[in-house]
Amino acid sequence: MVRLAVSNLTFSYGASRSPIFDRLNFDLVQGSFNLLIGPSGSGKSTLFKLLAGLYPEYGGIITTGTIQLNNQEVSTLVPYERARHIALLFQNPSRQFAMRTVEEQLTFALENLQLAPQSIPEVVTATLRRFNLESFRQQQLLALSGGEQQRIALATTIAMGSDIILLDEPFANVDQAGRQKLLTILKELQVKYGKTIFICDHDLTGYQQLVDHLYEVDAAHKKVPEISLQRLTTVKKELPVQNRLDKISIFNWQKLSFKSSSRVLLKPHSFQLPKSQVGLLSGANGSGKSTLFAALSHQLKYQGAVYYKSKASERIRLKRWAQIVGVVFQNSTDQFIKLEARAEINLSRQNSLHPLYWTDARITAAIKQLQLTNILDHVNYQLSGGQQKKLQVLSMLIMAQPILLFDEPLAGLDAISLKNVMQLIKKTVTDLEISSLLISHQRAGVTELVDYELLLANQTLTLEEAK
Amino acid sequence: MRKTARKGLNATILTVIMLGVGLQIAFSRSVTLNIIVMLICLAYLLYCRVAPQKLIIMLLIALPLAVGSWWSFIMFGVGDRWHSAWIYGSRVYAYLLLGAILTLTVQVKEILISLSLHAKLSETFVYGLLASFNLLQRIRQQFKLIQYSAQMRGKNYRPWQPALYLRIIIVALHWSEDLAEAMSSQGFSEGYPRTRTFEDPLPHWQWGLALGIIILYFWAAFFIHPW
Numbered sequence: 001m002v003r004l005a006v007s008n009l010t011f012s013y014g015a016s017r018s019p020i021f022d023r024l025n026f027d028l029v030q031g032s033f034n035l036l037i038g039p040s041g042s043g044k045s046t047l048f049k050l051l052a053g054l055y056p057e058y059g060g061i062i063t064t065g066t067i068q069l070n071n072q073e074v075s076t077l078v079p080y081e082r083a084r085h086i087a088l089l090f091q092n093p094s095r096q097f098a099m100r101t102v103e104e105q106l107t108f109a110l111e112n113l114q115l116a117p118q119s120i121p122e123v124v125t126a127t128l129r130r131f132n133l134e135s136f137r138q139q140q141l142l143a144l145s146g147g148e149q150q151r152i153a154l155a156t157t158i159a160m161g162s163d164i165i166l167l168d169e170p171f172a173n174v175d176q177a178g179r180q181k182l183l184t185i186l187k188e189l190q191v192k193y194g195k196t197i198f199i200c201d202h203d204l205t206g207y208q209q210l211v212d213h214l215y216e217v218d219a220a221h222k223k224v225p226e227i228s229l230q231r232l233t234t235v236k237k238e239l240p241v242q243n244r245l246d247k248i249s250i251f252n253w254q255k256l257s258f259k260s261s262s263r264v265l266l267k268p269h270s271f272q273l274p275k276s277q278v279g280l281l282s283g284a285n286g287s288g289k290s291t292l293f294a295a296l297s298h299q300l301k302y303q304g305a306v307y308y309k310s311k312a313s314e315r316i317r318l319k320r321w322a323q324i325v326g327v328v329f330q331n332s333t334d335q336f337i338k339l340e341a342r343a344e345i346n347l348s349r350q351n352s353l354h355p356l357y358w359t360d361a362r363i364t365a366a367i368k369q370l371q372l373t374n375i376l377d378h379v380n381y382q383l384s385g386g387q388q389k390k391l392q393v394l395s396m397l398i399m400a401q402p403i404l405l406f407d408e409p410l411a412g413l414d415a416i417s418l419k420n421v422m423q424l425i426k427k428t429v430t431d432l433e434i435s436s437l438l439i440s441h442q443r444a445g446v447t448e449l450v451d452y453e454l455l456l457a458n459q460t461l462t463l464e465e466a467k
Numbered sequence: 468m469r470k471t472a473r474k475g476l477n478a479t480i481l482t483v484i485m486l487g488v489g490l491q492i493a494f495s496r497s498v499t500l501n502i503i504v505m506l507i508c509l510a511y512l513l514y515c516r517v518a519p520q521k522l523i524i525m526l527l528i529a530l531p532l533a534v535g536s537w538w539s540f541i542m543f544g545v546g547d548r549w550h551s552a553w554i555y556g557s558r559v560y561a562y563l564l565l566g567a568i569l570t571l572t573v574q575v576k577e578i579l580i581s582l583s584l585h586a587k588l589s590e591t592f593v594y595g596l597l598a599s600f601n602l603l604q605r606i607r608q609q610f611k612l613i614q615y616s617a618q619m620r621g622k623n624y625r626p627w628q629p630a631l632y633l634r635i636i637i638v639a640l641h642w643s644e645d646l647a648e649a650m651s652s653q654g655f656s657e658g659y660p661r662t663r664t665f666e667d668p669l670p671h672w673q674w675g676l677a678l679g680i681i682i683l684y685f686w687a688a689f690f691i692h693p694w
Contacts, residue, residue, distance in 0.1 A: 049648070052652055054648050054651065054652060057651075058644070058647070058648050058651075078656045078659060079651045079652070079654050079655060079656040080654040080655070080656045080659060080661075082654070083652065083653060083654030084654070087652065087653075088652045090645070090648070090649060090652075092645070095642055095645040095646060095649065096645065096646070096649030096652075096653075097601070097649075098594065098597070098598040098601065098646060098649065098650050098653075098655075099597070099598075099601065100576070100601050104576075107664055108594075108653065108655075109653040109654060110662075111661045111662050111663060111664065112653055112654035112655045112656065112661055113654045114660065114661060114662045115662060116662065117662050117663055117664045120662070120664045121664065142601075142604055142605060142608070156653070160653070160654065297615075299611075299615060318615075318618065319618055319623065322615060322618035322619045323618075323619075323621070326619050327619065329612075329616070333638070333641070334609075334612050334613075334616060335616050336616075337616065337617050337620055337622060337634070339637070347620055347621075347622070348620060350621070351620055351621025351622070381637075381641050395620070396619070399619065399620060399621070401619070
């Protein structure tokens with residue numbers, strides 16, 4: 001068995017910066033199932049990287065205290081020894097693949113751990129089977145959807161067979177059905193194989209029966225106290241979508257269909273996107289939701305036609321089209337043009353399509369509402385996942401294209417941030433008569449605010465009727 | 468990473484031949500030998516079932532380069548202009564085909580892993596390079612994405628504007644940091660052994676063949692001096 005213990009730890013990202021944790025004491029109970037919660041930017045990912053021994057090697061300074069794995073300082077262990085005991089799944093799946101295909105990626109990790117060469121293909125097969133990912137074995141990682149990448153990354157982490165498994169938002173892009181299955185697998189790993197599971201998640205759905213210990217980052221005291229499991233019983237339930245689909249529209253598609261690497265994702269389909277409304281676009285991982293956005297924004301070839309104000313969009317130049325259809329990307333960092341948050345917002349303000357609406361006062365209020373006031377001078381890349389999401393959404397809302405497509409703008413947001421982002425989206429869409437679609441796997445707190453739901457399944461889009 | 472039933476020589480041997488002969492081509496002044504090298508390489512490529520179309524396109528792309536060096540020696544050369552012109556014209560193709568026997572018949576991954584197995588190339592170097600090769604494809608995607616995301620924000624990045632490349636460099640730097648962290652958390656350790664599932668047989672006769680070819684070329688180029 002292994003023991004991972006933090007004692008008296010003070011950690012900061014720079015000598016002149018205030019510490020993230022201050023004389024933190026933290027002990028993971030062996031063979032338990034743990035959940036970590038806390039607002040965006042409070043230091044959850046930092047804690048995980050510390051526990052995994054990546055910090056201070058890859059950033060920051062430990063001024064006091066220790067993190068010990070079986071009484072040895074975790075950051076001084078050789079990576080392969082450490083990985084046998086602790087595995088960490090990072091927040092952003094696409095940036096943790098060193099290899100080209102799924103099989104190569106899993107093999108790479110197992111070779112590092114010095115498994116016998118004969119047994120590696122067996123472990124790869126067993127892992128892929130356990131996660132129901134066998135059909136992905138030879139696929140290129142780059143061609144997979146965000147949710148699929150996340151499942152592969154999780155499978156890689158589990159395949160390593162480490163005693164302690166740290167998962168930083170492992171389900172942010174995973175659909176609800178997939179999420180429940182993965183949680184069951186993780187619980188099984190804990191109960192049957194005595195693994196210690198430590199997950200950081202914002203969506204608390206489905207944890208109630210699973211979790212042994214619940215922790216919350218206390219940003220004020222810079223500590224991570226254990227809190228009562230009671231919190232999990234107060235999880236917000238998903239409310240039904242109000243079907244209020246409006247008929248007034250300036251944007252529609254006719255017989256739209258598209259493929260992704262020879263797989264048909266949408267058969268000819270027609271729809272008109274209502275004005276001043278937010279539609280929820282749902283569907284399983286890999287069903288083609290992001291690809292639909294890529295087609296509508298002319299980033300992907302498609303069949304059929306897309307009309308804006310009764311004009312065929314295919315004749316409109318890309319540069320002009322980018323001012324009509326705006327996409328909030330799944331990967332926040334893909335959106336950033338500038339280095340710092342303030343410059344990012346200023347750029348949007350300069351080029352906003354609704355400069356009269358986005359007054360200084362309104363922008364300042366929005367920044368405050370999204371709790372971004374204190375990070376305006378920070379470098380975009382160094383913001384936490386949740387802060388990046390909020391900055392990204394705000395930048396695009398200020399641009400305010402008549403059509404706005406949001407690809408998972410809520411992934412990795414804590415409950416309060418989620419509510420604020422949703423409210424801001426909703427208000428802007430209504431005030432500026434924007435037509436918008438939103439992809440979100442988290443449904444609690446979202447469904448009641450959208451006007452209709454489109455389900456992408458079996459290569460077609462259907463309007464979900466209110467249940 | 469299953470064993471690949473590849474026709475042809477081991478990647479390390481191909482690299483040794485490429486370097487061993489390639490270096491000598493630079494000093495030998497022989498049109499005949501250049502043509503022999505070209506023909507042997509071409510035969511090997513066809514034996515390895517490289518698509519003839521691919522070969523033709525490759526040869527056509529190099530044509531302006533070959534003609535260019537040929538022409539410049541005809542125009543501005545001193546001494547035996549014709550001989551020099553043909554040496555330099557054919558040398559372009561000899562180099563091209565010599566490189567092709569490695570790059571068109573073996574994947575980058577195989578070359579790198581083969582070199583680490585048989586030529587003691589450092590694994591950190593091999594996997595670092597492999598990871599960045601895989602990153603290259605993403606950078607190509609990112610190039611489009613950066614232009615598009617800028618357009619959505621009312622900014623236009625033209626391919627000749629340095630700001631575009633600056634963005635790509637920043638993005639790539641952050642990726643490489645993330646990747647280094649991920650590789651280390653996946654247990655990759657510098658200077659420590661790893662196991663391998665990749666089998667890359669290298670029979671002794673292939674070393675002999677490589678050595679033989681290099682010595683044969685040396686003897687032909689510097690003792691026989693064909694035209």
